[in-house]
Amino acid sequence: MSDNSDEAFSACLKAVGILGLILTLATVGYALSGFRFVRQHESAVVYTLGKINPSLPMPGVVPALPAPFGHVSVIPVKTAFSLTLEDWKNEKNLQPPADMLDPVLDGHTLAGGVNIVQGRFQIRYRVSSPVELEKAGPDTEKILSAIVYKNLTTSAVTRQIDELLESQGANWLADCLNAIRREVKQLSLGLEIDSLEALEISPPAALKEAFNAVSAAHLEADSANRQALSDAASIVGAANAERQELLIKSQAQREQKITLAKAWAGRFFLLDAQSRIQPEVFAREYRNAKISEILKTCRLEAVMPGEGQKVRIIWKPQQETQSE
């Protein structure tokens, strides 16, 4: 009897022991269920009894109370997220493109001067404040998208469509980006906006041909302009060359004149020196020598009296005289 009761007692103890072990394991498992592993590129917002811990834990194992007493929200802080916005693109994609747009299905907006523009955009952002993001709630990305569209719309109506299409809306998007950053900060979304890019900005598909014609005209104009500038450059270049030539020529002529004058003066000074020895003889001889030189090419035809006291002389070319 005593043996039986001992056996029953030991079996009972064993069962209690197993139950205790299971309970202990379950308790430890439950206690550890709040712990989270946070990687290097992540951060965590830890709730303890509903309150958010103001300090962010370092990467590694983050201790927290198990639910419902606490929980950990793991947020990637170094990841660059991108959000593609496609509400303003042509949904129908009809062939041939329709000559009117469905306000619901064919996404678009109006630009300045009542022009229709379509587009697809991409915004890149990172989480800058995990606590703010946690407090902002699950709609954060949708709110960001709405803020982007709001600013694109507000800015588009003040710009002509050509400005929007130019460089894929670079100025337009730059202005919007500043406003978006400001509003994201105002709403404390806990996000840092890196960039806003246009994946596509275009007029409605049905008008693409008309817009392409303008682009072609611009290209043609650019080409004509370049040609005109090139022509102008050659005209001016030629004029400069001509100028240079003229100046060189005139310089040469100047030098020649001076050289001739100097040479003549030098010869004259020599004659002057000779003439001072016997002036009359020199004059006669010099004259005779010159006249004879002249007569070598021309012949003195006649020296005859003219009207009154005057005498007329007639020179005739040697050749003419010879032919006669």
Added chain:
Amino acid sequence: MKLQNAAALIAASSAVVAFSSFFIVSDHEYAIVTQLGKTARHIHSGGIYFKLPWPLQTVYHIDKRLNLLHSGKHETTTRDRRNIIAPAFAVWRVTDATKFFETFADKQEASKKLEGMLVHTKNAALAKREFSELVSGENTVSVLPEIESEVLAAMNTDTEKFFGITVLQVGLLQLTLPESGSRAVMQRMRAERSLKAAQVKAESLEHSSRIRAEAQAQRSKILAAAEAEAAKILGEGEAEATRILREAYEKNPALFEFVRELEVLQNVVSPNTMLILGTDTPPFRMITQDPEAR
């Protein structure tokens, strides 16, 4: 044994009651504690709180995070009776949990109410403006922020006072026209583009011609300046030559004239020359007159 079971039951019930008497409020929510259906207290910050067990007191959690609301794409009119479609959004949050709790059963109901208000106030603001004001172009300041501020103020007047909701931001998601309007706009845009293409071509032609004309003018200017410069250089040469000859002349004027006249005569008379001249004119007097006679 029965006593033991009763004790265990009481202990378990006490544990359940004790457990249900504590509740946790997160930092991103409010809590309203009602006592027999009436609001007993409201909790604004996160933490662990005590209440009387159900059914004496009940806790309602109200999210205080941001909510987004879209107005939908409905047609409306501007002051000049132009039909437009301007879907809007609003970002809102609960700021007074008691008022919110007393007015709405849940967030969906609040959203529905706010959507109606957003559509109404936005349409009222748009109806005050001419269509041309909305799409001014010309890089002026847009009136849309003004409209958004008006809508925001109008909504908050009621939502804060009656619903415990603050609308933080309102905006227009796009501005479009109904189908018929878009057809007219597209026709006009096509005509404008044709005109623009022609205009670009004409302007290009004019511009190219102007560039060439300017180049020609510049050429004339350069050449005129060069000619003037060349004339100046020649003039300088002339002046220098004259100065040199004047020096010679001053040394012996009579001989100078004599030599010059003979040289002129020599230069003037060539094999093709036939001259009939009076012999009293210089330099031909040299032929008939002796130097002594002069």
